[in-house]
Amino acid sequence: MPEAPNPKPAGDNALKPLKSTLNLPQTAFPMKAGLPVNEPLRLKVWEESDLYAQIRRARAGCPRYILHDGPPYANGAIHLGHALNKTLKDFVVKTKTMAGFDAPYVPGWDCHGLPIEIKVDEQLGRKKLEMDPVAVRRVCRQYAQKYLDLQRSQFLRMGIFGRWAEPYSTMDPVYEARIAETFFHFFERGFVFKGLKPVSWCIHDRTALAEAEVEYESHTSPSVYVRYKLTSNPAAIVPELGAPSSTESGAPSMTASSSWVGDAPPNPIFTIIWTTTPWTLPASLAVAFHPEMEYVALATADATYIVAASLAAEVIAACKLTDATEIARFPGTALDRTTFAHPFLDRSILGTNATYVTDDTGTGAVHTAPAHGVDDFATGKRYDLPEVQYVDDSGRQMHTKRFGGGVAQSYEGLTVFKSNPVIIKLLKEKGALLATANLEHSYPHCWRCHKPVITRATEQWFIAMDTPMPAPDGAASTLRQRAIDEIKTVTWDPAWGQERITNMVTTRPDWCISRQRIWGVPIAVFLCGKCATPLRDPAINQRIVELFMKESADAWYIHTPEELLPAGTACKECGHTVFRKEMDILDVWFESGASSHAVLDFDPDVQQAPNDPDPRADLYAEGGDQHRGWFMSSLLCSIGMHNRAPFKSVATYGWTLDEKGRALSKSLGNFIDPVAIMDQLGGDIVRLWVASVDFREDVVASLPLLKRLAEEIYRKLRNTFRFLLGALSETDPSTGLTHDFDPRPMAEGGDAVPFEQMQPIDQYILARTADLTRKITDAYAAFEFHRVYHLLNEFLNSELSAFYLDVLKDRLYTYPIKFKPGNAEQESLYLARRSAQTAIYKTTDALARLTAPILSFTADEVYQSLPHTHGSVHLTLFPTPEDLILPGQEQLIEGFYSVLQMRVTVQKSLEEARISKLIGKSLEAQVILDLGDAALPQMKPVHEAFHHFKASLEELYNVSSVRFREEPGPQIPAASVYQAEAPKCERCWRHVPDVGQEEKYPTVCHRCAEALDAIDFPPYATNV
């Protein structure tokens, strides 16, 4: 086979190298992304052109989609959980915007509350004692504002679009006023009461904690078995107990009042309680027994013990009652209204019945201190036990003289945990302690200081869950029932959220809304200075709301009741005219829950259209722990205000964990700072990570994973985009002028070839892009962002990079970039190249739009690198399949699939030929395809397809020639590879028979000769 000679200069006709006539890719879109440097520059452009406002104007009047932002807490820099939260929301807002909705985003911040106040306390130290509350609140406000500003700049850096210049914040005076207004709404309608109630209490922070502020951590408690001596008539429980323990003696029965008159005194009878909080024993007022459980009396040498039958064996073992024998059996109802002696105080203890008593641990006899347990408190109410509280705000045991029979007890003044050993010692001295051990168990801790919390009855403000309120149809209901009913009208994603929040609403206690702190919105109620009755006057409440709007909630701390109340205001109960202000503040969950009123009711940027019959927000989207947090408080506040849920749908995401399933933390060394990632790798890498995970599950993040995303996944996507863009410009070597592809139709002076005149491969890729568009927009609508991520990767890597762009190189690089008028062959080759560019342009444009919600920076860069685009990709809509392929034209490409399938077979045969050294490059091959017997009816469509696409096969398989063999044979489909016999074209490297036919260009094929002629390439001679 003759080697084609290299083109060389011939005489004076200086020959430009043929290579310079190849249309190799050219684009200003750099291979190296430089995201850490370039993203901030793009942000600046977005900011200067106020892109968010442009988007809002562009979508004005479109159907609205309201995502209401859950406010993050304004303390500290953002962490990866924040990044996940805001990016997911941004995905929603951007996809809805590009799907044609008017989708505003108004971010918010939660600014009041304990964590900030504690930080400020730490900063101020002793100085705080000399400051008035307003001054402390000022420092808290500055602290919150500092972190609001920091977090805002960090969210902006991530490319999150929104009304960042005017966010909502719970410390904004108007918002504070709306919180007060929401409270007054509950208050005036009788939902709010003040009462003694056991609440979770942090003795370190000296405050009540909401359920959401309590975390369970491991804690070691002393566990004690303590005996309480029966003081009522044992025979009244069961007759056998009235007899002496040695029943065979036939001794006379005994009554409680009579003393024993037989040979020996009867053994005393006790019940045994088990507790892990000995410090609550001074407050012990009762013992609870389950009415339906069976109890036994166990006789030992010197005492008889009453415990649950099912727990007897365990109690015998734990308390070493080795000689115990059962002498009686009776139901728990028999123990109701019995009496016992307190183990160390001079106090009678009441036997009670309660159904919450269980037989899984303990003794079946539950020590009951109404001040220190929710169940205990309920029992205390049912049995009318006195309401007492011995433990003060700091957790110290107080008043032990008053309640301990006139003498101060040895644990007086000790904090509860320090009093445990002292009380255990006391129990031992009094002979009441049967056993003690240490128990490591899951125990409630304060979310802030991580110290163990206690349950303590305190005077608090509550919203009663069972307050009557009518359903919208007027039927009788309650706040709790209304919440349960409204939950059913909401779409929960994932669906298990519905059951979770329903259970929480069903079982939750009344909402404790008061906190004993100062950084928040006060419960702005005036209390009668004489009888403490709250003043309930809507007109006065409205004045307070207006005052807060003007002066912020600081006003409550500045003005005296006399300044705030109209002259002559008198108590409705006692007529007294001096009032004091309630100084507790509202639970921060109430504040953020009030956003449905403070924001959605008043901010025109986050409201449904005025005529919309359903004014609820379309979506709340937060972490899965918010069912008991913000979703719950928002639901209750909205029902209180409007008797309906504030949202149509609620989406939740999982926790962010490392590859071993551990939470990310600085102490574990697996912490990931999203800001550092943006500085090192880019904001788009963080965004790509968010898209890559299924947010409904717990999501995994690690530094190696993020680096792999940047170095492998992102780089590949970028390089494919770069190749696409590079195919859309060409420089004419004869003029030196560069031409950018003009996407307008040829008929309108542009370069785009009409679909029906495009090459089959190009039609095929547009059909594939149309299919991708359909799938991606569907996935976006279902918030299946990880599906979008996989679809995009698959398409860019397999469909484009490994297939389409690979086979296209010959056409893009070697076909003529213009044609001489009247030269039909040049024109048709020229159109074939424009066909490829048309497909590339449309595909790149579609991909830039489809990628924009995720890779917000890169997609904008791609879009603006496309010739003839204007503005930002974020102002565009998603492509539709109809933009890419006209309806009814799908069948044009149907037969292409069988042709494409053969490509795999051909590539396999080519590979084998390369291994056996038959060929080097695949262009050195000619291929014979075995299509089988054309006469067989089932083979007819295949034959038709191959004949239809015959002209594209060489390009599709990247070989120099393809021929068919259509005869009966067993191997179908099969491809046979032979070494090409024809000479090699020096320009396109194909082996074709027409090389050297053109005298002007003797070393190239006919097709290349046309390409050279079209640009008036100087003729040359071979160096023969």
Ligand SMILES: [Zn+2]
């Ligand atoms: Zn605490």
Ligand SMILES: [Zn+2]
């Ligand atoms: Zn009064």
Ligand SMILES: [Zn+2]
């Ligand atoms: Zn050629």
